[in-house]
Amino acid sequence: MSDSSGVVLRLDGVSKSFPGVRALRDVSLELRAGEVHALVGENGAGKSTLIKISTGVYTADEGEVRLLDEPVSFTDPLQAQAAGISTIYQEVNLIPLMSVARNLYLGREPRRFGLVDTARMNRDARARLREFGIDVNPARPLRSLALGAQQMVAIARAVEIDARVVIMDEPTSSLEKREVETLFTVIQRLAASGIAILYVSHRMEELYRVCDRVTVMRDGQVVGSSAMEDIDRLQLVSMMLGRDASDLRQHGSTAFAEDRDVEDDVVLHTQGLNVRHTLEDVSLDIRRGEVVGLGGLLGAGRSETARAIVGALHAESGEVAVNGKRLRRRSPAAAIRAGIALLPEDRKLDGIVPGLSVRENIVLAALPRLSRLGLVQRSKQDEIVSFFIDRLQIKVSSPSQRVSDLSGGNQQKVLLARWLCLHPKALLLDEPTRGIDVGAKAEVQGLIEELAQDGLAVLLISSDLEELIEGSDRIVVLREGKVVDNLSGDAVTDDNLMQALAADPSISDDVQPAKDPS
Numbered sequence: 001m002s003d004s005s006g007v008v009l010r011l012d013g014v015s016k017s018f019p020g021v022r023a024l025r026d027v028s029l030e031l032r033a034g035e036v037h038a039l040v041g042e043n044g045a046g047k048s049t050l051i052k053i054s055t056g057v058y059t060a061d062e063g064e065v066r067l068l069d070e071p072v073s074f075t076d077p078l079q080a081q082a083a084g085i086s087t088i089y090q091e092v093n094l095i096p097l098m099s100v101a102r103n104l105y106l107g108r109e110p111r112r113f114g115l116v117d118t119a120r121m122n123r124d125a126r127a128r129l130r131e132f133g134i135d136v137n138p139a140r141p142l143r144s145l146a147l148g149a150q151q152m153v154a155i156a157r158a159v160e161i162d163a164r165v166v167i168m169d170e171p172t173s174s175l176e177k178r179e180v181e182t183l184f185t186v187i188q189r190l191a192a193s194g195i196a197i198l199y200v201s202h203r204m205e206e207l208y209r210v211c212d213r214v215t216v217m218r219d220g221q222v223v224g225s226s227a228m229e230d231i232d233r234l235q236l237v238s239m240m241l242g243r244d245a246s247d248l249r250q251h252g253s254t255a256f257a258e259d260r261d262v263e264d265d266v267v268l269h270t271q272g273l274n275v276r277h278t279l280e281d282v283s284l285d286i287r288r289g290e291v292v293g294l295g296g297l298l299g300a301g302r303s304e305t306a307r308a309i310v311g312a313l314h315a316e317s318g319e320v321a322v323n324g325k326r327l328r329r330r331s332p333a334a335a336i337r338a339g340i341a342l343l344p345e346d347r348k349l350d351g352i353v354p355g356l357s358v359r360e361n362i363v364l365a366a367l368p369r370l371s372r373l374g375l376v377q378r379s380k381q382d383e384i385v386s387f388f389i390d391r392l393q394i395k396v397s398s399p400s401q402r403v404s405d406l407s408g409g410n411q412q413k414v415l416l417a418r419w420l421c422l423h424p425k426a427l428l429l430d431e432p433t434r435g436i437d438v439g440a441k442a443e444v445q446g447l448i449e450e451l452a453q454d455g456l457a458v459l460l461i462s463s464d465l466e467e468l469i470e471g472s473d474r475i476v477v478l479r480e481g482k483v484v485d486n487l488s489g490d491a492v493t494d495d496n497l498m499q500a501l502a503a504d505p506s507i508s509d510d511v512q513p514a515k516d517p518s
Helices: 045-056 077-083 100-105 120-130 147-160 177-192 203-211 235-240 257-258 302-310 331-338 358-370 380-390 410-420 439-453 467-469 494-500
Strands: 005-019 021-032 035-040 060-066 070-071 086-087 164-168 195-201 213-218 221-227 266-275 277-286 293-295 317-322 340-343 426-431 457-461 474-479 482-486
Touching: 005 045, 005 147, 005 426, 021 035, 021 045, 021 060, 021 195, 021 221, 035 045, 035 203, 045 147, 045 164, 045 195, 045 293, 077 086, 086 147, 086 302, 100 120, 100 147, 100 380, 120 147, 147 177, 177 195, 177 482, 195 203, 195 426, 213 235, 213 277, 235 494, 266 302, 266 410, 266 457, 277 293, 277 302, 277 317, 277 457, 277 482, 293 302, 293 467, 302 331, 302 340, 302 426, 302 457, 358 410, 410 439, 439 457, 467 482, 467 494, 474 494, 482 494
Parallel strands: 035 195, 035 213, 086 164, 164 195, 293 457, 293 474, 340 426, 426 457
Antiparallel strands: 005 021, 005 060, 060 070, 213 221, 266 277, 266 317, 474 482
């Protein structure tokens, strides 16, 4: 039973900080009975932190959480679940070795004479799963099911619990179209029964189909809340990215296009990359001396494209070629040998080795080339490290300084140096200026321009529209894992990019891809 206004769960003035990071700032949110409420925002907006506070994973530093108009302070997810808040995560969080039925009723198994009534549990599980379009033997191990079916089991478990609030975090990420339709039917049934649903997704089409209201977050704050029918796609994208849809600046062609010649030679060619549930027929070419921007909203497949190119993400089909030579076996090692280098999005998780020095981090990838008879040449190391510290203007007390002691911008430069010392032909940069200060950002952007002027083929992935527009010769736009537009020349404008990002995929002529004049 909700309060008199229909609000089941209310967060009021919630703030949360971690060392060096203010994750949430005075966030307020209301979930109403029988309503599907969308929560959207780019990476780092604060969505996950807000969900974790609602479900007892984190405790808020400031503010209040109220369930059925009563203040609550959960110290773990089990307390939240017992109170009626159920969560469905993007990654299946069940037990693969247990049976489907045991996963569905774990902790709530039917019993007879003090023992688990397996026959009844399997019978009830089969009936419940059929409501979700899953017709499997419930005695089978969960791991024997396809990932989409496992996700549906997780959804069924969350609904099976006597929930007042159901939080769905990217619930369709692993589902086939048929399973998505089944899920939408379940959501409608839950809402009709008075359950409040928080729906987190990056897929615009889903939001407009199943959600009643939307709250937009950016940089740890709520920047807007509206009925879905009162906000169009362009306005929603504008709020997510912090751009004014009514006053878009027209940049025209990029700043680089007039100052730098792009050669006709295609350095990096990708054709028809397909990754299940992630990428569909992604193709792009990058020429010598060209910076190609890769744009798209959160979940569009930007990082996944880069990872698929270098073989860090397995592609079911498609090809990658460097200077016309096809990579027959795709793996990160093979990509490096062919001349492709990837600067990852998360430099702390996938990039720097914090316990090592600046010198060791820079030469890490080049060690095989610097060794003779199994011994690393220290003089050669020092020569390379000194060159790149000077070339990239890395602010460091000495090459022996721990890389973790450097600022974010200088850590990023160390990673750039690591790959540049291999003399790559194509450089894939995934959010190269994220999390660094304004001065360091300008320096990194200047370095990208210099590298292109030196003839390097560059793929620039960024959620910063201004960075894409001002730093790219062409922009390839992704949506839901597909290439939906290719902007070049005078078509590279803020307005065109925003329109491509916000276009309704159900309208075939909503965005007409711009032709590459070359």
